[in-house]
Amino acid sequence: MTQPNAANKATSRRFRHATMRDLPHMQKIYARARELMAANGNPTQWGNEFPRESVIEDDIANQRTVLLVDTCNGHERILAQFALCPGEDPTYAHIDGAWLDDDPYVTxxxxxxxxxVKGAAKDCINWCIEHYGNVRADTHPNNKAMQHVLESNGFARCGLIQLLDRPSDTTRIAYQRHEW
Known part of the structure; x- marks a missing residue:
């Protein structure tokens, strides 16, 4: 999975649950993501504050945060992070469009x-598909990069949903992939 070179000997990538010790590094990764989204025409999806520290802490405490890590020169590096949420997502109850099915899913x-490294988001998505089979996700209409990642990994665009936890900028494109 990795592409080691002479300067950076890396071991293969693996997944693990985040712990509170990972929080400072995770916050830096989210800050980088917010800056990258804003620089690429998507300044409002996460704005300057999302995800809030309390949300990240809750995800960690409830074992929803999964990290993609590797080891480089003897030190573990976080390559990517995501929240994996089992069960029905209340935001997905109403869709302008249609989900592929009503089977149990993770989000x-x-x-x-x-x-x-390149390909970290793809590795995360593929891991979810391999382990759970029926996966949903959503992203902002301006997040062309995530739309590309989802669509190039076999997700179907199912319609539009409205976020329940925000007063404005609530429209998101809903995606699903179900390995039958």
Whole structure:
């Protein structure tokens, strides 16, 4: 999975749950993601504050945060992070369009890459598909990069949903992939 070179000997990538010790590094990755989104025409999806520290802490405490990590020169690096949320997502109850099915699913939320390696988001999405089979996600209409990642990984665009936890800028494109 990795592409080691002479300067950076890296071991293969693996997934693990985040702990509170990971929080400072995770916050830096989310800050980088917000800056990258804003620089690429998507300044409002996460704005300057999302995800809030309390949301990240809750995800960690409830074992929803999954990290893609590797080891480089003897040190573990976080390559990407995401929240994996099992069960029905209340935001997905109403869709302008149609989900592929009503089968049980997991949802990928708050995915962000550290930028250290290429393909980290794709690896996260593929891991979810391999382990859960039926996966949903959503992204902002201006987040062309995430739309590309989802669509190039076999997700179907199912319609539009409205976020329940914000007063404005609530429209998101809803995606689903179900391995039958």
């Amino acid at each position: 990928i939320h708050r995915i962000a890459s550290s930028g250290l």
